[in-house]
Amino acid sequence: MSKDLREVLKKKPIGSEKLSKNHRRNFEAKLKNEMHTSRNKNYQFLKTAASFLILIGLGTSMFYILNSTKDIPVETARIKSLGSISPEFRNIENYYLASIQAEISDLNKTSENKELLDSYLEKISELSLDYKQLTNKLSAEGLNEKNINALIENLQLRLKLMYQLKEQLNDLKNLNNSENENISI
Incomplete structure (x- = not known):
């Protein structure tokens, strides 16, 4: 329709x-x-x-x-080391500590290098004590970038000292070898 x-x-x-x-x-x-x-x-x-x-x-x-x-929690958790913060920091800390231990285990202590070894190992033990103090400071103040960087720099400095020690020991060994060759000729 x-x-x-x-x-x-x-x-x-x-x-x-x-x-x-x-x-x-x-x-x-x-x-x-x-x-x-x-x-x-x-x-x-x-x-x-x-x-x-x-x-x-x-x-x-x-x-x-x-x-x-x-x-x-009312109290913050106590930080025991850099590695207790996170897995990434644990990896960093483990890398440096393992490298330092490997370098120490490769050292050959002789009467000629004893004094040099002792002075470097003393510096490294002082840095280890500083590391503990920095960890306590980090635990007391809480997580902050300044303290974390200081802990990492401490580990780096200890490893750097080990490399310097190894280099100086090699130089000392080469010096002794060249002196021995001159004496025998």
Whole structure:
């Protein structure tokens, strides 16, 4: 039963009907009223959804805040060494300590190099004591970059001293060998 709009308009003369004087105002009022009610319906749903999301967000935040404060111990854990902070620091500490131990075990103590060995080993033991003091300081003050860097630099310095000692021992050995060759000639 649909009618073709073109057919209806052809049969009906245009301009034969007159609109009332208030037609434009009535039309605009109906249009505003329709737009206002549809807007309110859409925005009302959005307002409700936003309020619901805000309540969920606040509830979740409060839950995490309250639960995270329960896990914080009153006393901070005692830091025994650099390696007790994290696995990465444990690897760094183990590398340096193993390298230092390997260099110490390779040393050959003789009467000619005894004095040199003792002086270097004394410096290394002093640095070991400094390392313990730095660890205590780190434990007392808490984790901070300055103290961690100082611990790593201490380990690096001890290994550097071992390399210097090894180099000086080689120089001393070469000097002794060349003196022995001169004496025998």
